[in-house]
Amino acid sequence: MDMIKSIKGVKDILPEETPRWRLIEDAARRWSLCFGYQEIRIPIFELTALFARSIGAATDIVEKEMYTFPDRDGTSLTLRPEGTAGTVRAFIEHNRAANPLPQKYFYIGPMFRHERPQAGRLRQFHQFGVESFGTSDPRADVEVITLLWRLLSDLALPDLTLEMNSLGSSGDRAAYTPILLSFLSQREPQLCANCRRRMNTNPLRVLDCKVPECRAATEEAPQLTSHLSPEARLHFDHVLAGLTAVGVPYRLNPRLVRGLDYYCLTSFEITSTHLGAQNAVGAGGRYDGLVETLGGPSVPAVGFAVGLERVSLMLPETSSSFGNEYLYYVAAFGENGTRLGLVLLDELRRMGLSSLCDYRATTLKAHLRQADRSRCHYAILLGDDEAARGSIILRNLESKAQEELPLAGLSSLLKSRRPSL
RNA sequence: GUGGGUGUAGCUCAGUUGGUUAGAGCGCCGGAUUGUGGAUCCGGAGGUCGCGGGUUCGAAACCCGUCACUCACCCCA
Known part of the structure; x- marks a missing residue:
C-alpha cells in the first residue's frame, strides 16, 4: 500500500522545533499585550466573497492562490490567505465600532496560499499580525511599526531593514498613475517582458521590478511620494518624525509597493538579507477604507503581518537551542x-x-x-x-x-x- | 504556471570506465558491567538504490518517462 504523505507545501513542526516556535509566539504575545493589543481568534475559513472584496479581485492572491471549495450547499468557501479580512469582518459583525475606540487586536495562526513552495514560502504558513482600529493619527502608524521593530529586535534577528513609503490616498494614486504611465511608455523598449505586461495590470509594480535593466530604466521615473496631496505628505512626515523620535531606524524606499488593494498612505516592510529571495519578514500599512468597503462604518485602521516561518529561519540558534527538560x-x-x-x-x-x-x-x-x-x-x-x-x-x-x-x-x-x- | 538542481539505511553522505552478497559515520537495540547513565570496545537490527520502462550477458550507475523534494521566476509574510 502506498504511504500517505503530507501535502505539497505543508510542513510538520516536530517536537525538536516546537520550543523555538513557542519562543517566537510567546514574544509576539508579550509585546502585543505590552503595547495594548488584545488577541482575537478568527476562523480559518470564510466566505470567498470576503477575500475577493477586501484583498482585491485582480490580485494574484485572489486570482490564483486561494484554496477555494464549495460547501455542501454550494456556497463558495476559502481557507484564509491572510488575517486582516477576517479580523475586519469580525469587527463589523460584532458591531465593535459601537464600543469605545480605539481598539487594537492581534492574531497568530495558519494561513493558506496555493503557491509553488520555496525557501520561506509554504502553502500552509503562519502569520502573526496586528490591527489598530479607530485612529487616523500618524502616531498609530508609528505604534504598530514600533511594535514590529521591538519584537523582531527582541528576537535578535540579524540585519533587519525597515523600508518606508507612502502610497498616498486613492485620489493621489489615480492622479499619479497616468503620469507614471506616460513616463513608462517612453522607456517601454528597455523594460522586461514582465514589466510591459505590468504596465497594464499594475503599473506601480514596475518600479518594484528586480531586473537591473528595469531598475535603470525607471531610475528617473516620477515618484509617487513627490505627487502626494498635502494631507498625505503631512501624514507621512509625521510618521517618519515619530519613528526618528522613538529611535526606530528606517530607509525610504519610493519603489515599495504593497500587493493588496486595501492599502493607502503609510506602507512599510521589514526585510533581511538572510532569507533568500523571499526577503520580507513582515510588512503592513494603513487601510483606512477597508472597514467601510466591507460594509462597516468609516473607521481608519493600520496594521501589519509577520511571516513566522521566516522569523524561524532567521532565529539565532543560541536563543532556541534549549530542548524540553x-x-x-x-x-x-x-x-x-x-x-x-x-x-x-x-x-x-x-x-x-x-x-x-x-x-x-x-x-x-x-x-x-x-x-x-x-x-x-x-x-x-x-x-x-x-x-x-x-x-x-x-x-x-x-x-x-x-x-x-x-x-x-x-x-x-x-x-x-x-x-x- | 515556467525553469534549474537533487533523489542510496531513521539522519548526513560514499559508491571507480556498467561487474559477484550496496558501504561509512552518526543514531537505534543488545553485550562487556546480574543495582548505577554519558566514555570505550564488541555485536545486532535496519535498504522496493524515488517509481515505471528501455539498453545490456550484467544497471544504484547509461537512456526515456514519471513522481517527490529543493532553489529560483511570478507573487508575497
Whole structure:
C-alpha cells in the first residue's frame, strides 16, 4: 500500500522545533499585550466573497492562490490567505465600532496560499499580525511599526531593514498613475517582458521590478511620494518624525509597493538579507477604507503581518537551542519497586514536578540510560532494597551525588525544595 | 504556471570506465558491567538504490518517462 504523505507545501513542526516556535509566539504575545493589543481568534475559513472584496479581485492572491471549495450547499468557501479580512469582518459583525475606540487586536495562526513552495514560502504558513482600529493619527502608524521593530529586535534577528513609503490616498494614486504611465511608455523598449505586461495590470509594480535593466530604466521615473496631496505628505512626515523620535531606524524606499488593494498612505516592510529571495519578514500599512468597503462604518485602521516561518529561519540558534527538560526520572525496578514507583510517579506529577519513566526498562542500567537521554535533572532510584527500607535514592544526574530519603511524603519534600515550580 | 538542481539505511553522505552478497559515520537495540547513565570496545537490527520502462550477458550507475523534494521566476509574510 502506498504511504500517505503530507501535502505539497505543508510542513510538520516536530517536537525538536516546537520550543523555538513557542519562543517566537510567546514574544509576539508579550509585546502585543505590552503595547495594548488584545488577541482575537478568527476562523480559518470564510466566505470567498470576503477575500475577493477586501484583498482585491485582480490580485494574484485572489486570482490564483486561494484554496477555494464549495460547501455542501454550494456556497463558495476559502481557507484564509491572510488575517486582516477576517479580523475586519469580525469587527463589523460584532458591531465593535459601537464600543469605545480605539481598539487594537492581534492574531497568530495558519494561513493558506496555493503557491509553488520555496525557501520561506509554504502553502500552509503562519502569520502573526496586528490591527489598530479607530485612529487616523500618524502616531498609530508609528505604534504598530514600533511594535514590529521591538519584537523582531527582541528576537535578535540579524540585519533587519525597515523600508518606508507612502502610497498616498486613492485620489493621489489615480492622479499619479497616468503620469507614471506616460513616463513608462517612453522607456517601454528597455523594460522586461514582465514589466510591459505590468504596465497594464499594475503599473506601480514596475518600479518594484528586480531586473537591473528595469531598475535603470525607471531610475528617473516620477515618484509617487513627490505627487502626494498635502494631507498625505503631512501624514507621512509625521510618521517618519515619530519613528526618528522613538529611535526606530528606517530607509525610504519610493519603489515599495504593497500587493493588496486595501492599502493607502503609510506602507512599510521589514526585510533581511538572510532569507533568500523571499526577503520580507513582515510588512503592513494603513487601510483606512477597508472597514467601510466591507460594509462597516468609516473607521481608519493600520496594521501589519509577520511571516513566522521566516522569523524561524532567521532565529539565532543560541536563543532556541534549549530542548524540553524534565525534573525527575523514576527508576522503578524489581517487583515491589515497580509497584511503588507507579504511585510515586503520579504523586510527583500531581505536585507539578515534571517526571518521566520508561516502562520498558527492567534494569537500573536501562533506566539510567533513559534518564540521561531524556534530559532529567534527577533520578529517583526505587528497587526492591529501597522498597523494603521504605526509602528511595535521589541521584543528581550531573554531579552523581546521591542521598537516601524516605518514600513517605517524598513528593511534598521535593516540592518544598522547589517552591518556584 | 515556467525553469534549474537533487533523489542510496531513521539522519548526513560514499559508491571507480556498467561487474559477484550496496558501504561509512552518526543514531537505534543488545553485550562487556546480574543495582548505577554519558566514555570505550564488541555485536545486532535496519535498504522496493524515488517509481515505471528501455539498453545490456550484467544497471544504484547509461537512456526515456514519471513522481517527490529543493532553489529560483511570478507573487508575497
